[in-house]
Amino acid sequence: MKxxxxxxxxxxxxxxxxxxxxxxxxxxxxxxxWNKTVLPEGLTFKWIATLFQDSSFIEAFGRSVLLSGGAxxxxxxxxxxxxxxxxxxFPKYEKWIQAAVxxxxxxxxxxxxxxxxxxxxxxGVPMILAVLGAYVISILPYIYQGTRNxxxxxxxxxxxxxxxxxxxxxxQAFSKVLLPAVYPGLFAGALLSFSVLFGExxxxxxxxxxxxxxxxxxxxxxxxxxxxxxxSVVFVYLVLMGILTFIISMLTKRSKGAAKV
Amino acid sequence: xxxxxxxLLVWILPFLVLVLLFFIVPLLxxxxxxxxxGGGFTLGHYQEVLTSSYILQxxxxxxxxxxxxxxxxxxxxxxxxxxxxxxxxxxxxxxxxVSNLTSNFSGIPLAFAFIVLLGNSGLFTLLFEKWGxxxxxxxxxxxxxxxxxxxxxxxxxxxxxLLYPIYYGIQQQWKDAAALLGASTFxxxxxxxxxxxxxxxxxxxxxxxxxxxxxxxxAYALTGSNYNLVAIRIGALLSGDIFAxxxxxxxxxxxxxxxxxIAMLLSEWSIKKxxxxx
Numbered sequence: 001m002k003x004x005x006x007x008x009x010x011x012x013x014x015x016x017x018x019x020x021x022x023x024x025x026x027x028x029x030x031x032x033x034w035n036k037t038v039l040p041e042g043l044t045f046k047w048i049a050t051l052f053q054d055s056s057f058i059e060a061f062g063r064s065v066l067l068s069g070g071a072x073x074x075x076x077x078x079x080x081x082x083x084x085x086x087x088x089x090f091p092k093y094e095k096w097i098q099a100a101v102x103x104x105x106x107x108x109x110x111x112x113x114x115x116x117x118x119x120x121x122x123x124g125v126p127m128i129l130a131v132l133g134a135y136v137i138s139i140l141p142y143i144y145q146g147t148r149n150x151x152x153x154x155x156x157x158x159x160x161x162x163x164x165x166x167x168x169x170x171x172q173a174f175s176k177v178l179l180p181a182v183y184p185g186l187f188a189g190a191l192l193s194f195s196v197l198f199g200e201x202x203x204x205x206x207x208x209x210x211x212x213x214x215x216x217x218x219x220x221x222x223x224x225x226x227x228x229x230x231x232s233v234v235f236v237y238l239v240l241m242g243i244l245t246f247i248i249s250m251l252t253k254r255s256k257g258a259a260k261v
Numbered sequence: 262x263x264x265x266x267x268x269l270l271v272w273i274l275p276f277l278v279l280v281l282l283f284f285i286v287p288l289l290x291x292x293x294x295x296x297x298x299g300g301g302f303t304l305g306h307y308q309e310v311l312t313s314s315y316i317l318q319x320x321x322x323x324x325x326x327x328x329x330x331x332x333x334x335x336x337x338x339x340x341x342x343x344x345x346x347x348x349x350x351x352x353x354x355x356x357x358x359v360s361n362l363t364s365n366f367s368g369i370p371l372a373f374a375f376i377v378l379l380g381n382s383g384l385f386t387l388l389f390e391k392w393g394x395x396x397x398x399x400x401x402x403x404x405x406x407x408x409x410x411x412x413x414x415x416x417x418x419x420x421x422x423l424l425y426p427i428y429y430g431i432q433q434q435w436k437d438a439a440a441l442l443g444a445s446t447f448x449x450x451x452x453x454x455x456x457x458x459x460x461x462x463x464x465x466x467x468x469x470x471x472x473x474x475x476x477x478x479x480a481y482a483l484t485g486s487n488y489n490l491v492a493i494r495i496g497a498l499l500s501g502d503i504f505a506x507x508x509x510x511x512x513x514x515x516x517x518x519x520x521x522x523i524a525m526l527l528s529e530w531s532i533k534k535x536x537x538x539x
Contacts, residue, residue: 010340014417018363021374021414024384028377035382038391074279082276085269100280102529105468106521107288108475110492114499114514115287118294118507133283170265201368201478206499216478219369223376223482231377234370245362 022238028231047228048235057233060218067128067204067214068197071135072190075143079136080186083147084174088156101141109138109202116207127208134203139193146189150182188251195244199237288518295511306512316494316513322405323491327473330409331466334416335424339462342421342428357425364418368478375402375411375483403484411479416469423468427461427535457535464531471524474517491517 029047031040051057086093112134120130156178163173201216210217215233222230295306310316345353366374378384379402389398401407431454439449477492486497491513498510 007344011344115291119290
């Protein structure tokens with residue numbers, strides 16, 4: 001115990017370092033004037049109210065939700081079934097998914113943006129579709145992790161075999177037994193993916209640009225024009241992320257609890 | 262049975278099409294484009310990258326920024342995880358959850374938060390001015406040092422998330438056994454703890470390094486295209502702040518991609534090695 005003082009210092013530093021920027025930005029969103037004094041001169045709801053009256057912010061928010069939500073939905077429809085089939089029936093191919101996950105990590109947005117533009121910019125495909133597709137691929141690591149963990153924690157293989165032994169068809173066993181059991185883990189993975197995509201800037205900015213103004217692009221514009229509005233955007237963003245993180249941790253806890261029973 | 266199993270393969274098809282269309286095809290086009298010169302084959306873009314001191318400087322800046330931010334984040338989280346172990350498991354999990362929340366705080370919002378703290382009329386800038394610490398109040402966020410602070414911020418939660426399970430694998434029994442045999446805490450860590458964790462630490466380092474090499478948004482928000490980093494260079498050549506040179510951008514992106522793949526393979530290899538040890 002006595003030797004930990006030194007390490008504690010690092011721990012406190014870590015917490016301060018992670019929270020100070022967040023707290024300062026949130027405070028800025030409610031500050032009347034904060035240019036010459038160390039702490040704000042007064043507090044106001046004016047900036048938040050202004051932000052929500054700005055129709056271009058509301059529209060940008062809608063676009064972000066549509067784009068990120070659409071990508072997550074497509075991943076649930078097309079990637080999750082593939083992961084199910086491979087993990088449950090063709091486990092020897094699972095290493096290929098793992099390889100794909102590593103490759104997705106290895107090629108971040110700035111590299112993928114070059115490829116998307118070279119491949120699709122000159123053949124008349126709407127580039128927003130290219131970004132949507134790239135979003136679906138870029139959340140593969142989170143979707144795979146979420147699906148894999150929940151399949152493992154409910155012993156999916158035995159569960160399906162048991163259901164089929166008791167007379168359920170493959171489709172019934174899948175939709176009535178397996179899906180409800182893995183749902184919390186899947187949902188947590190989907191929310192995590194959504195929150196990652198909601199903060200995405202590189203692909204949308206380089207490939208599509210301000211023709212499809214998401215919250216991140218809106219924020220980038222406000223950065224140079226109004227600090228108060230920018231901090232209000234960050235405030236709204238943080239509240240949304242906080243809610244999503246809270247739900248994710250509840251879901252993960254629940255699916256862990258279910259595994260223990 | 263066999264036919265029904267084969268029918269299941271249909272479910273994999275859409276996934277393969279997506280990977281092909283939005284991952285493999287773009288990357289192939291990027292590689293082809295890096296060798297092409299308006300239709301013909303050329304090595305000229307690579308030659309340009311390797312002889313342009315400006316682009317090489319960008320690589321150098323990115324590599325040092327990524328390596329230094331990764332090392333600092335690693336050292337801080339190594340000690341922080343050690344300190345965290347005195348809390349009960351539910352408390353530790355709550356700390357991890359909060360740290361995960363901050364991992365979403367990156368890119369443009371993060372850059373803005375640092376402007377609020379350390380920008381030209383930032384909280385700390387004013388504070389240091391008031392206290393008369395000129396050396397600190399003249400600190401520029403829009404420089405290498407400023408970028409380093411921002412990069413450290415987004416490395417910390419990731420580093421914590423990756424190191425915690427590695428640290429968790431160090432069994433209490435090993436410590437007890439070592440203590441019974443007369444080893445001090447320091448000896449335990451030097452001879453047993455650190456060597457066991459080492460591959461994991463190396464793996465974490467390469468993930469953090471790759472994470473920073475590919476980062477774009479925060480640096481772009483802070484310095485526009487002014488600070489010379491590889492990712493910023495690619496973006497500028499692509500969107501044509503001056504004039505677009507997508508083929509040169511492709512060549513740089515291929516080289517960056519090779520760097521990233523090497524870093525990821527290194528981390529995969531070390532993580533496998535750690536798992537065997539624990």
